[in-house]
Amino acid sequence: MTTPETAAAALDSDAVTLPSTDLSAQPLSPPGLLGPAFALARREFTRFIRQPHRVIGSLGQPLLFWIFLGAGFTPSFRPPGMEGMTYLEYFYPGVLMMMILFASIFSTITVIEDRDQGFLQGVLVAPVPRLAIVLGKVAGGSSIALFQSFLLLLAVPFLGLPVTAGGIGLIVMAMVLSAFGYTALGFAIAWRMKSTSGFHAIMMVFLMPLWLLSGALFPTTGVPGWLSTAMALNPVAHALTIVRAPFYADAATVLASPAYLTSLAVVAGWVALCLWWCASRVARRDKGVKG
Numbered sequence: 001m002t003t004p005e006t007a008a009a010a011l012d013s014d015a016v017t018l019p020s021t022d023l024s025a026q027p028l029s030p031p032g033l034l035g036p037a038f039a040l041a042r043r044e045f046t047r048f049i050r051q052p053h054r055v056i057g058s059l060g061q062p063l064l065f066w067i068f069l070g071a072g073f074t075p076s077f078r079p080p081g082m083e084g085m086t087y088l089e090y091f092y093p094g095v096l097m098m099m100i101l102f103a104s105i106f107s108t109i110t111v112i113e114d115r116d117q118g119f120l121q122g123v124l125v126a127p128v129p130r131l132a133i134v135l136g137k138v139a140g141g142s143s144i145a146l147f148q149s150f151l152l153l154l155a156v157p158f159l160g161l162p163v164t165a166g167g168i169g170l171i172v173m174a175m176v177l178s179a180f181g182y183t184a185l186g187f188a189i190a191w192r193m194k195s196t197s198g199f200h201a202i203m204m205v206f207l208m209p210l211w212l213l214s215g216a217l218f219p220t221t222g223v224p225g226w227l228s229t230a231m232a233l234n235p236v237a238h239a240l241t242i243v244r245a246p247f248y249a250d251a252a253t254v255l256a257s258p259a260y261l262t263s264l265a266v267v268a269g270w271v272a273l274c275l276w277w278c279a280s281r282v283a284r285r286d287k288g289v290k291g
Contacts, residue, residue, distance in 0.1 A: 044140025094216025166251030
């Protein structure tokens with residue numbers, strides 16, 4: 001029989017060991033890379049969807065460009081080697097590129113808004129990898145641009161373009177790659193910007209020449225030498241090449257083209273460079289260095 005005296009003796013003995021409740025002795029493991037990145041990307045896309053005026057405005061402008069310019073230039077569009085093609089068909093990949101470019105870049109304006117509202121400071125003091133911030137914001141902005149451009153891509157069956165299933169796969173790949181590159185570029189520029197109005201002003205001066213010199217509005221053949229050089233150095237022109245080529249040839253023919261493979265390599269290298277630039281700018285802030 002257990003008596004009060006024996007129970008007390010048992011409690012006083014070393015036989016009973018209580019688990020430690022010292023939380024400091026159990027260090028918390030830092031969160032991984034993908035979890036915080038996915039949370040930030042989902043926040044970006046959700047915020048976009050909850051603003052119908054942004055959705056309508058971002059879709060409306062490229063559509064108006066395509067319809068009005070396509071209808072206006074079709075009667076006089078007679079470039080060598082493109083007989084039988086209307087300007088609406090030629091301009092369609094350029095409108096896709098315009099939508100990806102502008103939507104990707106301007107989606108990163110949320111970097112400035114998040115800083116003004118204090119959200120970005122909260123993310124920066126959280127124990128998450130700095131690369132997760134870059135990947136989350138870039139992936140979120142890219143998803144916004146791709147959502148809009150995929151809606152426009154639904155018009156392909158009605159254009160009569162000889163695009164195949166393999167070609168569609170190459171087009172989607174090119175769009176994803178381009179969106180990541182443009183969003184990373186916008187993130188790197190917006191990181192040190194102080195106002196949204198200043199970001200808009202710089203981006204409009206910067207983006208419009210990139211798009212105009214990409215071959216979206218007119219063919220690159222037959223242009224003056226200085227203009228041809230500027231277009232060859234323009235990463236948007238190479239991005240448009242890998243988007244446009246699968247619309248007019250099957251996947252095997254496209255992948256065998258040296259011009260396509262060269263443009264693909266240029267775009268892939270440019271995307272990697274932009275992502276590295278973003279990561280280095282975020283890292284500089286932690287070290288207290290401007291840049």
